[in-house]
Amino acid sequence: MLFDLLALAGGLLLPFAFAPYDQPALAVVALMLLFAAWGRAGPGRAFWRGFLFGLGQFGVGASWVYISMHRFGGASVPEAVGLTALFVLFWSPYPGFAGGLAAWLGRGYGPVFKLLVLLPAAYTLADWLRSWLPTGFPWLQIGYSQIDTPLGALAPLFGSYGVGWALALVAGGALALFRLSGSPRRLASIGLVLFLGLCAALERVHWTEAAGPPIRAALLQGNIPQNRKWEPQFQRETLALYTGLTRRHWDAQLVVWPETAVPAFYQQIKDSFLADLETEARQHGTDLLLGIPYYDPAQDRYFNSIVALGGTSGFYFKRHLVPLGEYVPWRPLLGWVLDILQIPLSDFGAGGDDQIPLKAAGYPLAASICYEDVFGQESLLGLPAAAYLVNVTNDAWFGDSAAPHQHAQMARMRALETGRWMLRATNSGVTALITDRGRIAATAPLFQEAEVTGSFVPMRGRTPYVLWGDGPVVVGVGLVLGITALRRRRAAPKHP
Numbered sequence: 133m134l135f136d137l138l139a140l141a142g143g144l145l146l147p148f149a150f151a152p153y154d155q156p157a158l159a160v161v162a163l164m165l166l167f168a169a170w171g172r173a174g175p176g177r178a179f180w181r182g183f184l185f186g187l188g189q190f191g192v193g194a195s196w197v198y199i200s201m202h203r204f205g206g207a208s209v210p211e212a213v214g215l216t217a218l219f220v221l222f223w224s225p226y227p228g229f230a231g232g233l234a235a236w237l238g239r240g241y242g243p244v245f246k247l248l249v250l251l252p253a254a255y256t257l258a259d260w261l262r263s264w265l266p267t268g269f270p271w272l273q274i275g276y277s278q279i280d281t282p283l284g285a286l287a288p289l290f291g292s293y294g295v296g297w298a299l300a301l302v303a304g305g306a307l308a309l310f311r312l313s314g315s316p317r318r319l320a321s322i323g324l325v326l327f328l329g330l331c332a333a334l335e336r337v338h339w340t341e342a343a344g345p346p347i348r349a350a351l352l353q354g355n356i357p358q359n360r361k362w363e364p365q366f367q368r369e370t371l372a373l374y375t376g377l378t379r380r381h382w383d384a385q386l387v388v389w390p391e392t393a394v395p396a397f398y399q400q401i402k403d404s405f406l407a408d409l410e411t412e413a414r415q416h417g418t419d420l421l422l423g424i425p426y427y428d429p430a431q432d433r434y435f436n437s438i439v440a441l442g443g444t445s446g447f448y449f450k451r452h453l454v455p456l457g458e459y460v461p462w463r464p465l466l467g468w469v470l471d472i473l474q475i476p477l478s479d480f481g482a483g484g485d486d487q488i489p490l491k492a493a494g495y496p497l498a499a500s501i502c503y504e505d506v507f508g509q510e511s512l513l514g515l516p517a518a519a520y521l522v523n524v525t526n527d528a529w530f531g532d533s534a535a536p537h538q539h540a541q542m543a544r545m546r547a548l549e550t551g552r553w554m555l556r557a558t559n560s561g562v563t564a565l566i567t568d569r570g571r572i573a574a575t576a577p578l579f580q581e582a583e584v585t586g587s588f589v590p591m592r593g594r595t596p597y598v599l600w601g602d603g604p605v606v607v608g609v610g611l612v613l614g615i616t617a618l619r620r621r622r623a624a625p626k627h628p
Contacts, residue, residue, distance in 0.1 A: 156280065339593065340551030504523070
């Protein structure tokens with residue numbers, strides 16, 4: 133019972149390692165509690181304790197789901213509570229899987245081997261699986277909590293999962309020190325210090341370089357009320373607001389509007405509003421990137437898109453859609469959710485991976501919409517040719533919760549991984565100009581009409597992560613667990 137409580141306490145503690153609380157050391161403590169709870173537990177009990185950890189982790193860290201379902205999705209309080217509970221229950225088994233797998237593989241191995249090898253690898257595997265199975269939810273992946281620590285320097289090499297694996301190793305190593313004594317303990321302590329020192333030294337390495345002079349940009353935050361965004365009578369007011377904000381910044385080379393900032397289909401206003409706006413932009417030498425829905429009559433489908441206007445033109449169609457927000461997976465089973473959540477445009481089509489990259493302000497860019505920027509591997513599309521990253525989003529769905537801050541932290545990781553500046557325009561925040569080192573150079577307050585202005589540097593070159601993505605981490609984890617499984621099988625007693 134005590135160890136069950138330790139696991140739950142670790143899960144409850146972990147979300148406070150992330151933004152907006154920003155206490156990265158708590159991630160080490162949370163994992164130490166979880167690893168201690170797993171201890172000598174068998175696979176079943178280890179799964180249960182991992183599940184309890186997940187309940188705490190997602191119950192606290194993703195509680196903002198309730199806000200989107202109740203306040204903006206139209207669900208009643210009981211419905212929103214029930215759906216949020218289902219959401220938490222759906223993702224909580226992933227840490228349980230890690231614990232059960234490590235316990236099953238670890239039979240016959242000592243506690244130090246488990247702490248330094250099996251538990252960190254199994255936890256990293258579970259985090260990675262959660263990023264794509266069944267639809268992907270990498271939120272609260274432990275690597276993001278370390279972006280401002282020495283471990284963050286591993287991101288340009290091995291991405292957020294590499295950082296997470298390193299964090300789990302540190303937690304396991306710290307716990308192993310309590311089980312060692314004498315020379316082994318001193319050697320382990322020295323190894324831990326040297327590892328952290330190496331990470332600190334890597335912070336000084338620059339993997340990419342400037343491709344040209346700084347570019348002046350303006351990122352617009354209209355703060356349009358979510359409950360009025362799609363009202364037809366409010367359309368003119370919204371377009372006038374963004375047009376007015378844009379005209380303040382004709383001295384900028386690039387102006388970016390948030391996700392679906394234009395509350396109308398492209399085809400409805402392309403020959404009137406957009407044509408006039410593009411003409412005006414060209415007269416001032418300014419390129420525009422606008423979030424706008426796009427309807428394709430040939431496919432009878434609509435897409436969440438970004439349109440480039442000005443010196444060059446083009447579209448980017450969102451590729452990774454939000455389940456239940458932009459499409460309904462397994463519609464025969466989950467179609468009833470749409471009857472509860474009254475979400476406009478909840479059946480988008482997905483864009484392809486073969487899209488021609490957008491170009492603005494004289495350089496190709498890597499675009500993403502909404503939570504696409506939380507997927508490291510997918511964010512590499514268009515790199516290393518792209519000189520900078522652009523993300524447009526609308527986190528107003530989650531109110532004044534931790535979600536917008538958590539999302540911005542993941543966007544910072546994408547900039548650090550790729551060695552590219554990130555231009556992030558949102559409806560209500562966090563709108564920010566993020567450096568190639570993952571630092572926020574300029575930002576706007578949440579839930580205020582605002583503009584973020586400043587200069588960013590187009591970059592060239594490739595970080596190791598751009599070169600190989602998540603491959604080394606996935607292969608490394610697979611080898612560790614696979615070799616352990618093979619040795620366990622060979623060591624198993626033979627029965628006639």
